[in-house]
Amino acid sequence: xxxIMIQGSKGAYVFYLPKRDLEDAIVSMEFDTPEKWxxxxxxxxxxxxxxxxxxxxxxxxxxxxxxxxxAAE
Amino acid sequence: MxxxxxxxxxxxxxxVLEVYPEKAKKDREKHLAVNDQSIEQxxxxxxxxxxxxxxxxxxxxxAYAGSKGVVWGPIKDMIHISHGPVGxxxxxxxxxxxxxxxxxxxxxxxxxxxxxxxxxxxxVFGGDKKLAKLIGEIEQLFPLNKGISVQSECQxxxxxxxxxxxxxxxxxxxDKPVVPVRCEGFRGVSQSLGHxxxxxxxxxWVLPRRDGKAFEGTPYDVAVIGDYNIGxxxxxxxxxxxxxxxxxxxQWSGDGTIAEMEKTPYVKVNxxxxxxxxNYIARHMEEKYSIPWMEYNFFGPxxxxxxxxxxxxxxxxKIKEGAERVIAKYQPLMQAVIDKYKPRxxxxxxxxxxxxxxxxxxxxxxxxxxxxxxGTGYEFGHNDDYDRTIKDMGNATLLYDDVxxxxxxEFVKKVKPDLVGSGIKEKFIFQKMGVPFRxxxxxxxxxxxxxxxxxxxxxxxxxxxLNNPCWSKxxxxxxxxxxxxxxxxxx
Numbered sequence: 001x002x003x004i005m006i007q008g009s010k011g012a013y014v015f016y017l018p019k020r021d022l023e024d025a026i027v028s029m030e031f032d033t034p035e036k037w038x039x040x041x042x043x044x045x046x047x048x049x050x051x052x053x054x055x056x057x058x059x060x061x062x063x064x065x066x067x068x069x070x071a072a073e
Numbered sequence: 074m075x076x077x078x079x080x081x082x083x084x085x086x087x088x089v090l091e092v093y094p095e096k097a098k099k100d101r102e103k104h105l106a107v108n109d110q111s112i113e114q115x116x117x118x119x120x121x122x123x124x125x126x127x128x129x130x131x132x133x134x135x136a137y138a139g140s141k142g143v144v145w146g147p148i149k150d151m152i153h154i155s156h157g158p159v160g161x162x163x164x165x166x167x168x169x170x171x172x173x174x175x176x177x178x179x180x181x182x183x184x185x186x187x188x189x190x191x192x193x194x195x196x197v198f199g200g201d202k203k204l205a206k207l208i209g210e211i212e213q214l215f216p217l218n219k220g221i222s223v224q225s226e227c228q229x230x231x232x233x234x235x236x237x238x239x240x241x242x243x244x245x246x247x248d249k250p251v252v253p254v255r256c257e258g259f260r261g262v263s264q265s266l267g268h269x270x271x272x273x274x275x276x277x278w279v280l281p282r283r284d285g286k287a288f289e290g291t292p293y294d295v296a297v298i299g300d301y302n303i304g305x306x307x308x309x310x311x312x313x314x315x316x317x318x319x320x321x322x323x324q325w326s327g328d329g330t331i332a333e334m335e336k337t338p339y340v341k342v343n344x345x346x347x348x349x350x351x352n353y354i355a356r357h358m359e360e361k362y363s364i365p366w367m368e369y370n371f372f373g374p375x376x377x378x379x380x381x382x383x384x385x386x387x388x389x390x391k392i393k394e395g396a397e398r399v400i401a402k403y404q405p406l407m408q409a410v411i412d413k414y415k416p417r418x419x420x421x422x423x424x425x426x427x428x429x430x431x432x433x434x435x436x437x438x439x440x441x442x443x444x445x446x447x448g449t450g451y452e453f454g455h456n457d458d459y460d461r462t463i464k465d466m467g468n469a470t471l472l473y474d475d476v477x478x479x480x481x482x483e484f485v486k487k488v489k490p491d492l493v494g495s496g497i498k499e500k501f502i503f504q505k506m507g508v509p510f511r512x513x514x515x516x517x518x519x520x521x522x523x524x525x526x527x528x529x530x531x532x533x534x535x536x537x538x539l540n541n542p543c544w545s546k547x548x549x550x551x552x553x554x555x556x557x558x559x560x561x562x563x564x
Contacts, residue, residue: 005360007356016356018356021269021457022456023456044114061359
């Protein structure tokens with residue numbers, strides 16, 4: 001589990017992992033509705049992370065805990 | 074010499090890599106690249122923020138340097154204790170020329186060195202008591218200090234002192250912020266992690282102190298973040314922002330105070346100059362206080378005008394007019410500078426190797442003078458720095474990350490730039506080689522270089538160095554007059 005931050009706006013989310021200073025665009029997010037938001041997220045660099053599905057945050061950026069499923073490199 | 078083609082540059086990198094053993098070669102190969110503007114993501118061509126190879130000469134600093142030297146050190150009304158043996162504090166004292174106003178030793182402490190001066194017994198028995206005593210002494214001797222930060226040196230982490238507990242207790246006793254910073258030098262691969270740790274310490278110990286308190290704001294409040302006032306940089310930036318109608322609430326951290334930092338959560342926009350060292354706190358403020366942030370570039374008139382317009386675009390018409398007014402006011406002055414120096418500098422080629430924001434930010438200033446940057450690299454940049462650099466650099470130019478002493482020398486010998494801009498550790502070798510050199514970390518004891526006023530000084534300095542008649546008269550001490558390698562003399 002790692003602390004991450006999701007920035008940007010709907011449709012153009014940006015993923016930021018401070019610990020590795022990894023900043024990348026999110027290409028797909030499993031759930032992206034106001035009621036259910038999160039799940040598996042795929043990054044532009046090929047990495048995959050998982051955030052617990054939740055109601056969509058009122059505003060971004062937001063800091064979350066994410067699980068690494070498959071990191072790039 | 075004309076510019077190198079892509080093939081020639083690639084061949085040059087291969088040639089330089091030739092001397093390394095197999096394993097080292099493989100590692101260093103990833104850090105050297107030929108710029109290709111069509112690449113979107115830097116990590117396809119260059120690797121950065123990795124541990125330096127043992128055995129090569131790197132010029133990186135440590136986490137303590139990043140925290141005490143860069144982020145915390147310039148906060149003038151706080152006392153920054155170098156907690157540990159005396160050397161770290163003494164050798165980093167006042168070297169960066171972060172100018173400030175105030176009476177040193179009375180209400181400002183920027184150029185002073187405070188250290189707990191660890192001895193063997195402190196390592197054996199722990200230094201917490203000494204730290205508590207030291208804070209008491211500081212409070213007695215310098216009662217006008219506005220707070221204290223404890224900058225850990227390596228030993229603190231190694232022996233496991235609890236500086237947080239001491240700081241909390243002392244903060245209560247003296248009723249001032251006492252900030253423990255866990256920036257032990259061994260953390261991370263370069264000073265970059267020190268910046269991050271320092272930002273986190275500000276986030277946890279400084280910013281929340283004024284949460285919920287009243288603040289008389291205006292719609293034009295901004296904070297200048299990541300300008301360390303080297304040679305007066307922040308001042309020459311600040312006057313431009315104020316002239317266009319903005320109110321600069323805080324300067325982080327050159328000539329800055331802790332009160333300014335505490336007020337930053339009330340500003341409308343955070344303006345980031347050094348992205349590398351302070352983006353962390355900007356992201357935090359965006360999340361917690363909903364303050365948007367933007368990067369700007371105040372090197373050279375073209376970029377200054379671009380940045381002023383971009384900043385003004387976030388505000389109303391009054392500021393937009395103000396920006397145009399400022400640009401129009403300085404335009405003739407800048408044209409005079411360019412008219413004077415451009416003929417003397419036109420077509421000259423520059424190689425840079427610095428840290429933070431300069432490897433990409435100063436490119437615009439050189440281009441304004443008709444010069445070309447043919448190679449650039451970061452000491453401690455990350456992927457996102459290179460992402461931003463690729464677009465600013467010409468095609469087929471050299472990019473080098475954490476370049477080693479050997480590689481940099483070889484690159485300069487082959488590319489033959491007219492000017493090299495790097496740090497003090499490279500300065501004398503290149504000057505002895507007869508290559509014009511500017512120390513671009515603290516502007517070679519000149520400055521400021523930011524803003525319109527800074528550009529005039531920048532242009533003068535570049536001309537002064539480049540067109541100095543001394544360079545052609547130098548023979549490197551290790552060469553004979555005919556250019557062959559001199560025989561080694563026994564010392």
